[in-house]
Amino acid sequence: MAEAAVAEGGMTRREFLYYIWGASMALFTAEAAGLLIYFAIPRFREGQFGGAFPVPVDLLPGVNAPPTNFPDGRFWLVNLDTSSGEGSERMSPASDESEPIVGVLAIYKVCTHLGCIYDWNGANERFECPCHGSKYRLDGRRIEDPAPRSLDRFRVEALDANQEVLATADTAVIADTTTYAPLVLPDGTATIRVDTGGRLDGPSQPLLCELRDSCP
Ligand code: FES
Known part of the structure; x- marks a missing residue:
């Protein structure tokens, strides 16, 4: 009864947890993509020691x-x-x-x-x-x-x-x-x-x- 009341005016606790979980997954995916790009880019330029x-x-x-x-x-x-x-x-x-x-x-x-x-x-x-x-x-x-x-x-x-x-x-x-x-x-x-x-x-x-x- 209390959860239904909240649903009318905003979000339920379950919806809130879903949003948090979704945001965490998005953040994790973005970090993984960023790391992939970081390691794919050569760290040393041509003509620079290490390259x-x-x-x-x-x-x-x-x-x-x-x-x-x-x-x-x-x-x-x-x-x-x-x-x-x-x-x-x-x-x-x-x-x-x-x-x-x-x-x-x-x-x-x-x-x-x-x-x-x-x-x-x-x-x-x-x-x-x-x-x-x-x-x-x-x-x-x-x-x-x-x-x-x-x-x-x-x-x-x-x-x-x-x-x-x-x-x-x-x-x-x-x-x-x-x-x-x-x-x-x-x-x-x-x-x-x-x-x-x-x-x-x-x-x-x-x-x-x-x-x-x-x-x-
Ligand atoms: S002989 Fe080259 S550093 Fe010792």
Whole structure:
């Protein structure tokens, strides 16, 4: 009797609860849609560290040549082919590497020991870290420690002249570490896109100086 009276002048308690429930569901749906849109929008712009860096293919270094530095993206690009015989002073295979190492790698410019910025030493033909002396081969493999692993790698894609993706670097398991394999560029590659938001650890292979019996 009391509920009917309320219904004549306004809303019943049950109607009120329905409205509250409807409003809650609408709010929940709006929040979920907002989150979806938030995660769908790239957080980093092209050319900003954390985002993608397009590199014209003619800026690639030659086969086994010294690396090309991209300071804004905090990476080096290297172009490897240990079967070519070129640049063997920089990129010769080790005794535990039976397959040729071929393709393009984008290597993170931060030392895997304690995060210093290392550099390419052209006189010694290798990367060297000024902080504690870690050394790395052209492809980022550790030569001397204390670095706990080889240099980290970014995902690389090959694009044609219309910016269509021709190939993407595969992942490979090396010394129990899943990392990016060098990308062999297909014919028609015009641009290489380096995704600095897609980084994988470098592999924890044996030190090259141990294999060569040349550790200090
Ligand atoms: S930070 Fe590079 S060797 Fe320590």
